[in-house]
Amino acid sequence: MKTLRLNLKHKTVPVEIENGLFEKAAQRIKELFGERKVMLVTDSNVGHVYAKKLFEQLNDLNIETGMYTVPAGESSKSHDQLLNLYDAFARFRLTRTDIVTAVGGGVTGDLAGYAASTWLRGTNLVHIPTSLIAMVDSSIGGKTAVNLPHGKNLVGSFYHPEIILIDPLLLETLPGRYFFDGIAEVIKYGLISDKNLFEMLESLENRENIMEHIEDIIFRCCDIKRSVVEQDETESGLRMILNFGHTFGHAIEKVFGYEKYTHGEAVSIGMVYISELSERLGFCSAELPKRIRSVLSRYGLPVDFPEMDNNAVIDAVLIDKKSRTNDINLVMIEEPGKVFIKRFPKEQIRRMVHENRYS
Numbered sequence: 001m002k003t004l005r006l007n008l009k010h011k012t013v014p015v016e017i018e019n020g021l022f023e024k025a026a027q028r029i030k031e032l033f034g035e036r037k038v039m040l041v042t043d044s045n046v047g048h049v050y051a052k053k054l055f056e057q058l059n060d061l062n063i064e065t066g067m068y069t070v071p072a073g074e075s076s077k078s079h080d081q082l083l084n085l086y087d088a089f090a091r092f093r094l095t096r097t098d099i100v101t102a103v104g105g106g107v108t109g110d111l112a113g114y115a116a117s118t119w120l121r122g123t124n125l126v127h128i129p130t131s132l133i134a135m136v137d138s139s140i141g142g143k144t145a146v147n148l149p150h151g152k153n154l155v156g157s158f159y160h161p162e163i164i165l166i167d168p169l170l171l172e173t174l175p176g177r178y179f180f181d182g183i184a185e186v187i188k189y190g191l192i193s194d195k196n197l198f199e200m201l202e203s204l205e206n207r208e209n210i211m212e213h214i215e216d217i218i219f220r221c222c223d224i225k226r227s228v229v230e231q232d233e234t235e236s237g238l239r240m241i242l243n244f245g246h247t248f249g250h251a252i253e254k255v256f257g258y259e260k261y262t263h264g265e266a267v268s269i270g271m272v273y274i275s276e277l278s279e280r281l282g283f284c285s286a287e288l289p290k291r292i293r294s295v296l297s298r299y300g301l302p303v304d305f306p307e308m309d310n311n312a313v314i315d316a317v318l319i320d321k322k323s324r325t326n327d328i329n330l331v332m333i334e335e336p337g338k339v340f341i342k343r344f345p346k347e348q349i350r351r352m353v354h355e356n357r358y359s
């Protein structure tokens with residue numbers, strides 16, 4: 001087993017990564033919390049495969065267990081589902097010393113995390129991520145959220161789990177589109193901080209190859225996120241590097257109504273765009289954007305900016321919630337594993353999009 005320890009100011013979160021770990025999850029929960037009640041939160045795709053199994057295993061260990069299943073999909077990160085969840089917690093008489101366990105992708109983790117952070121002003125939380133995005137990104141770092149009609153992730157909290165249990169073999173049932181969605185984030189980690197990881201992804205060919213190295217790949221990504229989060233728990237500075245490719249990615253997701261592109265697909269296009277911009281501004285070689293394009297294309301990820309109205313892109317970029325005052329921070333790249341934050345006046349972004357987007 002590979003174990004990381006996320007050392008935060010007020011607590012330490014173990015992150016355990018091992019093929020087959022899911023089989024021991026009930027036992028691990030019992031070791032940590034004794035026979036306290038467990039409320040499983042899952043979604044309609046994952047629930048009947050994994051959460052149901054965990055439910056039975058916990059019951060076999062004499063742990064009183066409840067389960068609440070939300071419909072699969074982003075629309076479940078809503079206040080409606082949040083209220084349903086509180087209702088289920090109340091009927092289960094969930095106390096602060098009991099445990100909410102999220103079994104699912106980023107949607108389940110974000111929703112269950114927010115519910116756990118607010119229920120009785122904070123109850124214990126365990127993450128058992130089942131998608132690649134959740135394993136390498138959303139389960140670590142403490143960001144929880146629900147969406148509003150006004151935008152994604154507008155209501156949320158920073159709330160860390162007691163433990164994160166990652167079984168990479170759960171990815172075997174993850175549909176291909178979501179698997180490669182996660183691979184875009186893995187490539188991002190290589191680009192921002194781990195040249196060897198980037199080169200590994202360049203040398204692999206397909207999902208089967210990746211799965212042969214998946215434990216190591218997930219460990220490296222989690223370790224990068226651990227290190228960044230430890231240095232910047234509340235996303236006030238360095239943590240911004242995790243948004244490499246995300247500013248233009250978010251703009252694409254937004255303009256297409258979050259339907260045409262998954263998050264990872266939009267970030268893939270955003271990473272190519274920003275590396276080409278880095279090259280135009282003289283920060284990296286002409287070869288680097290080509291390598292980034294090539295590795296993303298290999299895994300079937302989109303790399304070209306779709307036909308979009310320039311002004312719609314600019315509007316989406318400039319109202320991105322990470323923009324500050326009259327400037328906007330973009331993460332630029334020098335070489336694989338080396339990025340930096342550069343502040344641009346909004347006016348310059350407008351000009352760059354108009355002048356360079358299709359060049």
Ligand SMILES: NC(=O)c1ccc[n+]([C@@H]2O[C@H](COP(=O)([O-])OP(=O)(O)OC[C@H]3O[C@@H](n4cnc5c(N)ncnc54)[C@H](O)[C@@H]3O)[C@@H](O)[C@H]2O)c1
Pocket residue numbers: 043044045046072073074077104105106107108110130131132133134137138139140141142143144145153170171172173174175178181263
């Ligand atoms: N909190 C954070 O720091 C953070 C970071 C990144 C993303 N996110 C959030 O995460 C969400 C995206 O995450 P996601 O892609 O995991 O979304 P998701 O939870 O919707 O999962 C994607 C799909 O895969 C299915 N699935 C998950 N695991 C499976 C498995 N093992 N087998 C079969 N099907 C499986 C789900 O049912 C769903 O249909 C977004 O809401 C995003 O905002 C949060």
